[in-house]
Amino acid sequence: xxxxxxxxxxxxxxxxxxxxxxxxxxxxxxxxxxxxxxxxxxxxxxxxxxxxxxxxxxxxxxxxxxxxxxxxxxxxxxxxxxxxxxxxxxxxxxxxxxxxxxxxxxxxxxxxxxxxxxxxxxxxxxxxxxxxxxxxxxxxxxxxxxxxxxxxxxxxxxxxxxxxxxxxxxxxxxxxxxxxxxxxxxxxxxxxxxxxxxxxxxxxxxxxxxxxxxxxxxxxxxxxxxxxxxxxxxxxxxxxxxxxxxxxxxxxxxxxxxxxxxxxxxxxxxxxxxxxxxxxxxxxxxxxxxxxxxxxxxxxxxxxxxxxxxxxxxxxxxxxxxxxxxxxxxxxxxxxxxxxxxxxxxxxxxxxxxxxxxxxxxxxxxxxxxxxxxxxxxxxxxxxxxxxxxxxxxxxxxxxxxxxxxxxxxxxxxxxxxxxxxxxxxxxxxxxxxxxx
Amino acid sequence: xxxxxxxxxxxxxxxxxxxxxxxxxxxxxxxxxxxxxxxxxxxxxxxxxxxxxxxxxxxxxxxxxxxxxxxxxxxxxxxxxxxxxxxxxxxxxxxxxxxxxxxxxxxxxxxxxxxxxxxxxxxxxxxxxxxxxxxxxxxxxxxxxxxxxxxxxxxxxxxxxxxxxxxxxxxxxxxxxxxxxxxxxxxxxxxxxxxxxxxxxxxxxxxxxxxxxxxxxxxxxxxxxxxxxxxxxxxxxxxxxxxxxxxxxxxxxxxxxxxxxxxxxxxxxxxxxxxxxxxxxxxxxxxxxxxxxxxxxxxxxx
Numbered sequence: 001x002x003x004x005x006x007x008x009x010x011x012x013x014x015x016x017x018x019x020x021x022x023x024x025x026x027x028x029x030x031x032x033x034x035x036x037x038x039x040x041x042x043x044x045x046x047x048x049x050x051x052x053x054x055x056x057x058x059x060x061x062x063x064x065x066x067x068x069x070x071x072x073x074x075x076x077x078x079x080x081x082x083x084x085x086x087x088x089x090x091x092x093x094x095x096x097x098x099x100x101x102x103x104x105x106x107x108x109x110x111x112x113x114x115x116x117x118x119x120x121x122x123x124x125x126x127x128x129x130x131x132x133x134x135x136x137x138x139x140x141x142x143x144x145x146x147x148x149x150x151x152x153x154x155x156x157x158x159x160x161x162x163x164x165x166x167x168x169x170x171x172x173x174x175x176x177x178x179x180x181x182x183x184x185x186x187x188x189x190x191x192x193x194x195x196x197x198x199x200x201x202x203x204x205x206x207x208x209x210x211x212x213x214x215x216x217x218x219x220x221x222x223x224x225x226x227x228x229x230x231x232x233x234x235x236x237x238x239x240x241x242x243x244x245x246x247x248x249x250x251x252x253x254x255x256x257x258x259x260x261x262x263x264x265x266x267x268x269x270x271x272x273x274x275x276x277x278x279x280x281x282x283x284x285x286x287x288x289x290x291x292x293x294x295x296x297x298x299x300x301x302x303x304x305x306x307x308x309x310x311x312x313x314x315x316x317x318x319x320x321x322x323x324x325x326x327x328x329x330x331x332x333x334x335x336x337x338x339x340x341x342x343x344x345x346x347x348x349x350x351x352x353x354x355x356x357x358x359x360x361x362x363x364x365x366x367x368x369x370x371x372x373x374x375x376x377x378x379x380x381x382x383x384x385x386x387x388x389x390x391x392x393x394x395x396x397x398x399x400x401x402x403x404x405x406x407x408x409x410x411x412x413x414x415x416x417x418x419x420x421x422x423x424x425x426x427x428x429x430x431x432x433x434x435x436x437x
Numbered sequence: 438x439x440x441x442x443x444x445x446x447x448x449x450x451x452x453x454x455x456x457x458x459x460x461x462x463x464x465x466x467x468x469x470x471x472x473x474x475x476x477x478x479x480x481x482x483x484x485x486x487x488x489x490x491x492x493x494x495x496x497x498x499x500x501x502x503x504x505x506x507x508x509x510x511x512x513x514x515x516x517x518x519x520x521x522x523x524x525x526x527x528x529x530x531x532x533x534x535x536x537x538x539x540x541x542x543x544x545x546x547x548x549x550x551x552x553x554x555x556x557x558x559x560x561x562x563x564x565x566x567x568x569x570x571x572x573x574x575x576x577x578x579x580x581x582x583x584x585x586x587x588x589x590x591x592x593x594x595x596x597x598x599x600x601x602x603x604x605x606x607x608x609x610x611x612x613x614x615x616x617x618x619x620x621x622x623x624x625x626x627x628x629x630x631x632x633x634x635x636x637x638x639x640x641x642x643x644x645x646x647x648x649x650x651x652x653x654x655x656x657x658x659x660x661x662x663x664x665x666x667x668x669x670x671x672x673x674x675x676x677x678x679x680x681x682x683x684x685x686x687x688x689x690x691x692x693x694x695x696x697x698x699x700x701x702x703x704x705x706x707x708x709x710x711x712x713x714x715x716x717x718x719x720x721x722x723x724x725x726x727x728x729x730x731x732x733x734x735x736x737x738x739x
Contacts, residue, residue, distance in 0.1 A: 005658075007679065007695035008707045018709030019702070022629055023636075025446045092600060094581040095574045097627050104447045106625055118602050125604045233444055246457070247464045251493035259492060265457045265606070270443065294452055294488040302443040306456035306489070319464050343602055357607050360464070419607045426611040428601045 021101045029227060031107045032123035032156065034116075034147035035133030040164045044133065044202035045096060045109055048224065051209040052098040093123050102228045116143075117376070117391035118343045120150045121431055125417075127151075128232045129158040131223075136169045136199070140182050146376045148183070152190035153339060153393070153433065155413055157235040159187065160196045162223060166215070167201040173217040189379070191410070194230075198223050236303055237412050241269030241277075242330060242405075243301075243323040244359035244415075249308055261292060261308035262317055267359060267414035271309065271323075272300045278326040279317055280405050285326050286313040303414070320361035322405045330405040330415055336365070336398040337437045339374075339409075340388060344422065344429035347387040348396065354429070356400060358418035363402045365420075371395040395435070409433035448634055455482075455622040456489040457606060458585055462567050462620050463490075465610040469497040469567035469620075470527065470560075473519075475511035476685045477642055478571030480518070481631050482623055484640050486569070487522060498525035500565075502556050504548040505532035506666055506687040514643045529559035546689055557593045560617060567610070567618045575627045585624050591615035629708055636701045646704065648681040648696040659692035683708075 008015060035041035096107040108123035110116075124130055130151040134144050144161075151159055161183050169175045180197040187195045198207055199215050200223060206212035209224045221229070246264040271277075275288045291301050292308040301307040309323060317323075324330060336356075342348045352367045373385035373394040381395075388394045409416030420430035445453065462469050471486060473479045486495045499519060519526045531548050534540045539558070540551040560568065574581045584600055586608045601609055610618055623631070635642060651662040654673040660680055661667045666689035669675050680693035681704075698704040 005695060007697050008710055010697055010703050010706050012710075015706045015710050019706035022705050022709040023633060027444055028447045028450050092582045092597065095625070096581065097575045097625070099447075099627075099629075104627075104630075122602045122604055126606075233442060236443075238443060247460045249490060249493050253493070256492045263460055263489070265453065292491070294456065304450060304453050304457075305445065306453040306460070355611075357609065360461075413605075417605050417607065419604050419609065421609055421611060426609070426613065428604070428609045431602070431604045 024101055026099065026102060026104050027232075028104050028106060029129060029230070029232060030127050031105055031129050031131060031227065032110055032120070032127035032151070033107060033131045033133070034110050034120050034123070034151070035131075035143075039133035039135050040202045041109070041133050044131075044162065044164065044200070044208065045107065047202050047205055047208050048105075048107075049096060049098050051205060052100055052224070093119050100224070100228055105227065116146070117150065117341055117393065120147060121154060121341045121343075124151055124154040124156050125431065127154070127156045128235060129160060129227070129230060130156045131160045131162055133162050133164050134179060134183075136163050136165045136172075136175055136179065139175075139179050140186070142377045144183075145186060148187060148192070149190060149376050149379065152187075152192050153341075155191065155409060155433075157232065158194045158196070158230050159192050160198060160223065160226065162202075163197060163199045164202050166199045166206065167204055171199075171214045173215075176215075176218070196220065196226055196230075198226065237268035237414070238270055238302060239268070240328055240330075240407065240412060240415075241271055241275075241323075241325045242267040242359075242407070242412065242415050243271060243309060244361070244405075245317055245319055245321045245323065246360045247319060248317070259310075260314070261310050262321075262323065263306070263308045264360065265306045266301050266303045268303055268412050269325075269328075270300055270302045271307075276326060277311070277323050278329060279311075279315055280322045280324065280329065280332060281403060282315065282317075282321075284313075284315050286311045286315060288312075320359075322359065322361075324405075330407050330412075332403040332405050334400045334403050335368075335437065336400065336404070336406070336418075336432070336434060338396055338398065338418075338432040338434045340394060340396045340420070341431045342388040342390065342392050342394075342429065343431070344427065345390050347389045347392075348430065349387045353423070354398075355421040355423050356398070356404070356418050356432075357421065358404045358406065359415060361402075361404060363400045363404065364423075365398045365400045367396060368399050369397040371397060396432075398432075406434050408436050410435075448630060448637060451626050451630055452485065452488075452634070454606075454625060455485045458608070458620060458622040459486050459489045459569065461608055462569070462586075462610065462618075463496055465608075466567040466612075466618065468563070468565050469569065470500045470563070470565045471495075471497060471569040472556075472571070473499045473501050473515065474571070474685070475501070475507075475515045475643060476571065477631055477635065477646060478573065478623055478626075480640060480642060481626075481634055482569060482571045483518065483522070484638065485622060495522060495524045498527050498563075500527040500529060500559065500563075500568075502529045502552050502559070503531060504552060504687050505530070506548060506689050508643070508645055508664070508685060508688045510643045510645050511685055514641075518641075527559065527563060529555050531555050534558070548687060549690070553593070560593070565617065566612060567620055569620050569622060571623050572621050573626050573628070573631075574621075574624050583621060583624065585621055586610060587619040587621065588612070589617050589619055593617065595619075629705065632701065632705050632708060636705060642701075643685065645682045645685055647700065648679050648698045648703075650677050651680050651693065652676070653678050653680060653693065656692075660695065661691075662693050664688055 094109045110119040110123035132147045176199045200207045245262045249261040289310040289312045372381040372383045407415040416434040418432045653660040681696040698707045
C-alpha cells in the first residue's frame with residue numbers, strides 16, 4: 001500500500017529557503033528552442049527542467065517507468081500528446097515553465113520536423129532568446145541554418161547555439177571551434193545582434209547548469225547561467241510611444257459617472273500623465289489626464305503594461321485607434337510591404353482577399369504582388385515565384401481597405417507585425433512582418 | 438536623477454498578459470462567460486477580470502458547472518464573491534441533468550465526465566461564444582499544448598493536431614455560428630505564481646486551502662476528509678489530522694494533503710519545496726491513464 005506523504009516541515013531550512021526564492025522579485029525570459037529529436041532537444045529541455053527542480057516526483061517516476069534504456073530518458077518529460085508518444089515525434093509547440101532564483105522562464109518547445117516553419121515562427125514570435133541545437137558529430141546542417149534564419153526573421157534578439165553531444169566527439173575543442181566559426185560567419189549575414197555558442201552534453205548535463213570539467217578550453221558560461229544573465233531590458237522599444245486602444249471603459253454608474261478610459265497594452269515607448277498626445281486616425285491632439293493600472297493610478301506606463309488611459313478632452317476614440325506623440329507618429333498607410341510566413345495548404349496568390357489583424361485593428365486586404373519567395377536554406381530570392389505555398393516565406397505587397405498605423409518590424413516588433421486570416425474558414429493563415437517600402 | 442529601469446516582475450508581466458487577453462475577448466466576441474469553480478485559479482481569473490474593467494463592472498456573467506458534489510465552503514464563497522462584484526451567476530446543474538435523464542453518473546460516483554455535456558448544453562442555451570477557463574499549461578502534458586485562444590467546433594471538441602497558430606499577442610477570435618473559443622488567460626501562470634499573486638493582492642480564498650485539523654480516512658495512500666460525500670467505509674479508521682486541499686474539485690473525489698500551512702505564506706513555502714504535482718497528489722480522476730486529460734479535453738472538457 002502506498003504510504004501517505006509526510007507534511008512539509010515549514011521550519012526546515014529548505015522550506016525557508018524555498019519560500020525566499022519563490023517570493024523574490026524576478027523577471028521573465030521567453031525562450032524558443034529549435035531542433036529535431038535527434039539533436040537531443042527534448043533531452044536538453046528535460047535536463048533544464050529536472051536540474052532546476054521544475055520536475056515533480058510523480059512526473060519523474062512516470063518517466064523512469066517509461067524509460068527503456070539504462071538511464072532515465074529525460075526526453076519523455078516533454079512528450080505531450082498520445083500521438084506524439086506513439087509516433088516518437090513532436091506535433092505542436094509545447095510550453096514549459098521553470099525558474100531559478102533570478103528569473104522565471106517560459107520555454108516554447110518547437111518541433112523540428114513537421115510544420116517546422118509554422119511552429120518555429122509561432123514559438124519565436126514571443127521569444128527573447130532562441131536556442132538552436134546542433135549535433136556536434138554532424139555540425140551545422142541545413143536545418144540549423146533554417147532555424148537561425150527564422151529566429152533572425154522574427155527578430156529574436158538573442159541566439160544561443162548549443163553544440164550538443166560533445167561527449168560523442170571526445171570533447172574536441174577543434175570540433176567545437178569549427179562549428180562556432182561556421183555559425184558565426186553565417187550569423188553575420190543575418191540580423192543576429194547577440195550570438196552565444198555553448199558546448200554541452202544534454203544527456204550528462206555538462207555545461208547545462210554548471211560549467212563542465214570536460215571542457216577546460218571553454219571559457220564561457222553554462223547554458224543556464226547565460227539564460228539567467230542575458231540582458232534583455234534594452235531589447236524593448238522605449239522610444240516610440242504607441243498605445244493601440246483595445247476597449248473603451250465607461251462604467252456609467254453613479255460613482256463613476258463621467259469616467260471614460262481607453263484600455264490597452266502599451267506596445268512601445270513610455271506614456272506619462274500630462275503628456276501631449278495625438279489620436280489616430282482623427283489626428284486630434286489632447287493630453288493624458290491620468291493612467292490607471294491594475295492597482296490604481298500610475299504616473300507612467302511602459303510595455304508590456306495593460307493600463308487604462310484617460311484623456312483631458314472628450315474625443316471620439318474607439319477600438320483600433322492609436323494614441324501616440326504628435327511629433328512621433330507611426331506611418332498611416334493602406335499599402336503594406338511585408339515578409340509573410342504562409343501557413344495554409346492553399347497557396348497565397350495575387351488578388352486573394354484576406355482579413356488582417358494588426359494591433360487592435362482588423363481590416364480586409366488584397367494581395368497585390370508576390371515580390372519573391374525566399375529559399376530559407378540558401379537565402380536565395382526566387383523572383384519568378386507567383387505564389388507562396390504552405391510553410392513558404394516571401395515578400396508580399398498588400399493593399400488594405402482602411403489605413404493601418406505601422407512601423408517597420410525591425411524598429412518596432414509590436415506595430416510592425418500582423419496576422420492574416422482566411423475569411424471563409426477563419427483560420428490563421430499567415431504571419432506578416434513589415435519592411436520599409 | 439535616477440534612471441527608472443522600466444521592468445515588470447514576473448507577476449506583473451503575467452497579470453498584464455492576462456488582462457490583455459480578457460479585454461481582447463470582450464472586444465472581439467459577442468457573449469463571453471467566465472467558468473468559475475470556486476477554486477484558486479478561477480478566483481484569480483475573476484480578480485484579473487475585475488481589474489481589466491475597473492472601475493466598471495465585469496461585462497460578462499460567471500458560470501458554475503455545479504456537479505452537486507460541492508464543498509459547502511466553496512458554494513458560500515461563490516455566492517459571496519458574485520454578490521460583491523455584482524456579476525450575473527449562471528448555474529449549469531449536473532443533478533438537474535441527471536434528474537432529466539440527459540446524462541448518467543459513472544458507477545464509481547464520478548460526475549467529472551458528465552460535466553461536459555451539461556456545460557455544452559448550457560453554452561448552447563445561453564448562446565455563449567467564448568468561455569474563460571482557469572487552466573494553466575504547467576498542470577498537465579496535454580494542457581502544455583493548449584493555446585490562449587482554443588478553438589472549439591460546434592460539439593465543443595478540441596482538435597490538438599489542427600490548432601490555429603498563435604502569433605505574438607495577436608489572437609484570432611473569429612468563429613462561425615455554433616462554434617466557440619475557450620480562452621485561458623492563466624496559461625502562462627504556474628501554481629506558485631497563483632499563490633504569490635493571492636499573497637501579493639490579498640485575494641480571499643476558501644478556508645479549505647489552508648491547513649486545519651480535519652477528520653480523515655486513508656484510501657490508496659491519499660487522505661480524504663470525512664464530509665457529506667465521503668463516509669468512512671467498513672474497516673476504515675477515522676483519524677484527526679492537520680490537512681489542507683491543494684486543489685478543490687468534487688467533494689467526493691478530492692483528497693487533502695497532510696500540511697501545517699495555515700497561512701498563504703506558509704502554503705507558498707510548502708509548495709516551493711513539495712515535489713509532487715498538484716493533480717497527481719490530489720485528484721483520483723487523473724490517475725486513470727497518462728492521456729486522461731487529453732481524452733477529456735477532446736470531448737469538450739475545460
